[in-house]
Amino acid sequence: MATTGSEQNKAPGSTGGALGMNVRDAIRQPLWLLAELTYACPLQCPYCSNPMDFAKIKSELTTEEWIDVFKQARAMGATQLGLSGGEPLARPDIIELIRAARDLGFYTNLITSGIGLDSSKAIAFKEAGLDHIQVSFQASSEDLNNLIAGTDAFQHKIEMAKAVKAAGYPMVLCFVTHRQNIDKIDEILDLAINLDADYVELATTQYYGWAMHNRDQLLPLKEQLVRAERIAHEYQEQQKGNMKIYYVVPDYYEDRPKACMNGWGNVFLTVTPDGTALPCHAARELPGMTLPNVRDTSVKEIWEDSNDFNRFRGFDWMKEPCRSCDEKVKDFGGCRCQAYMLTGDPAAADPVCSKSPNRHVVDEAIERGRRESEKPIEVAKPLVFRNPKNSKQISGF
Amino acid sequence: MTKRVFNADSVPVLALGYRFQWEPMQDCYVLLYPEGMVKLNPAAGEILKRISEKKQTVSELIAELKVAFDGADLDDDVYQFLEEAHGNDWIRAE
Numbered sequence: 001m002a003t004t005g006s007e008q009n010k011a012p013g014s015t016g017g018a019l020g021m022n023v024r025d026a027i028r029q030p031l032w033l034l035a036e037l038t039y040a041c042p043l044q045c046p047y048c049s050n051p052m053d054f055a056k057i058k059s060e061l062t063t064e065e066w067i068d069v070f071k072q073a074r075a076m077g078a079t080q081l082g083l084s085g086g087e088p089l090a091r092p093d094i095i096e097l098i099r100a101a102r103d104l105g106f107y108t109n110l111i112t113s114g115i116g117l118d119s120s121k122a123i124a125f126k127e128a129g130l131d132h133i134q135v136s137f138q139a140s141s142e143d144l145n146n147l148i149a150g151t152d153a154f155q156h157k158i159e160m161a162k163a164v165k166a167a168g169y170p171m172v173l174c175f176v177t178h179r180q181n182i183d184k185i186d187e188i189l190d191l192a193i194n195l196d197a198d199y200v201e202l203a204t205t206q207y208y209g210w211a212m213h214n215r216d217q218l219l220p221l222k223e224q225l226v227r228a229e230r231i232a233h234e235y236q237e238q239q240k241g242n243m244k245i246y247y248v249v250p251d252y253y254e255d256r257p258k259a260c261m262n263g264w265g266n267v268f269l270t271v272t273p274d275g276t277a278l279p280c281h282a283a284r285e286l287p288g289m290t291l292p293n294v295r296d297t298s299v300k301e302i303w304e305d306s307n308d309f310n311r312f313r314g315f316d317w318m319k320e321p322c323r324s325c326d327e328k329v330k331d332f333g334g335c336r337c338q339a340y341m342l343t344g345d346p347a348a349a350d351p352v353c354s355k356s357p358n359r360h361v362v363d364e365a366i367e368r369g370r371r372e373s374e375k376p377i378e379v380a381k382p383l384v385f386r387n388p389k390n391s392k393q394i395s396g397f
Numbered sequence: 398m399t400k401r402v403f404n405a406d407s408v409p410v411l412a413l414g415y416r417f418q419w420e421p422m423q424d425c426y427v428l429l430y431p432e433g434m435v436k437l438n439p440a441a442g443e444i445l446k447r448i449s450e451k452k453q454t455v456s457e458l459i460a461e462l463k464v465a466f467d468g469a470d471l472d473d474d475v476y477q478f479l480e481e482a483h484g485n486d487w488i489r490a491e
Contacts, residue, residue: 029422031434076422077420077422077423079420079427079429079434080429080432080433080434082432105418107416107429107430107434109431109432131414131416131429131431132414132430132431132432134431134432168413169413169414170413170414170431172414172431198413198414199431244486
């Protein structure tokens with residue numbers, strides 16, 4: 001009898017082993033459905049990955065429409081469902097959606113700030129079949145957490161983390177790290193230990209949407225990262241077999257790009273509150289997207305035939321230096337959205353790569369962040385918080 | 398060599414947050430956990446299927462597998478798998 005055979009497949013945005021895959025000759029099935037149920041959110045995190053113009057979106061999919069999307073994606077083979085947002089608990093039908101998803105066989109992940117959650121809901125969701133609740137924290141201390149989230153949320157989050165565990169879920173905490181809180185990484189991990197967390201994700205801020213807008217204030221300094229990495233590894237060692245700690249270096253400081261989404265249109269499917277289907281949650285901002293919608297096109301058709309999902313599949317779209325690079329099968333040329341934001345060309349190599357002729361753009365961003373960090377607080381650019389007012393003002397509608 | 402976790406009397410159970418199921422589209426058993434999935438080979442699938450279905454000791458589990466697999470000598474393989482699965486945090490011993 002042979003023993004373990006396994007292919008690990010962590011979600012994009014999380015930090016486990018990447019899907020080991022070879023050169024693709026056929027379209028694979030989606031494995032991950034990220035359902036952004038709503039853009040409504042009681043928090044105002046300045047690193048939110050929602051689009052800047054989120055407040056424009058008014059017409060959310062109905063309960064029936066969402067369940068139909070779940071059915072279609074599940075029939076194609078998706079196993080993981082992320083219920084996200086905005087704040088997914090702002091949907092009054094959340095329990096119905098959980099039940100339907102679990103009945104279909106999804107592993108159901110609720111990705112929440114914890115605001116809008118209470119112990120009885122955590123239990124009711126469990127009974128409806130919810131597998132996992134991830135509670136996000138902004139920092140370890142009350143003041144910083146409340147500043148970053150733009151609200152008094154900290155104590156409630158602590159209570160909710162405990163309630164999640166008491167209801168029989170694994171406790172999965174996500175701390176989004178950036179320049180303003182990364183020096184507190186030991187406090188963050190001590191807090192997680194005190195709460196008896198099972199998994200802690202030290203998720204580095206990714207510079208899309210609101211985070212991109214606030215990048216000069218959020219990008220950590222090199223010396224901060226060196227320290228944070230050392231501390232994270234110490235805690236990983238110390239907590240072995242007890243609490244799992246995921247830590248990733250922000251890609252700006254790497255010399256090879258991340259294997260974004262495990263490849264475009266490969267395993268990951270996002271559906272936004274209004275039904276737009278995207279190969280990743282930031283892709284709406286790319287030029288030339290046709291933005292197919294689940295309201296008028298089947299998920300299968302979108303996945304297999306749409307211009308958007310085929311646009312960066314495989315390797316044919318690549319330019320140099322990616323095209324002839326032997327690492328393209330590992331990182332797929334990096335992130336298309338980042339390539340577009342930083343170079344103006346969505347088919348360029350992700351400029352994080354040291355082989356990219358545009359690497360200097362990333363280095364300049366790091367340098368700008370450093371200069372900003374040296375300014376006294378009175379003259380530094382303020383963080384712009386994610387809320388409908390700022391959304392309208394910045395996007396001009 | 399690290400210390401063995403399982404003996405004949407220990408009861409292996411799935412770790413918190415892990416779910417075992419058959420995936421028709423993958424044509425294999427899988428383990429699902431927060432934001433991830435492990436595809437299992439048939440042998441791993443047969444063992445974890447029994448672990449997820451009912452609580453029983455390792456010796457009972459092995460006896461059941463022997464019946465299913467024509468009395469094959471699989472003790473060592475099962476123990477090896479259990480230790481590996483434990484090392485991956487898929488299961489724990491009760």
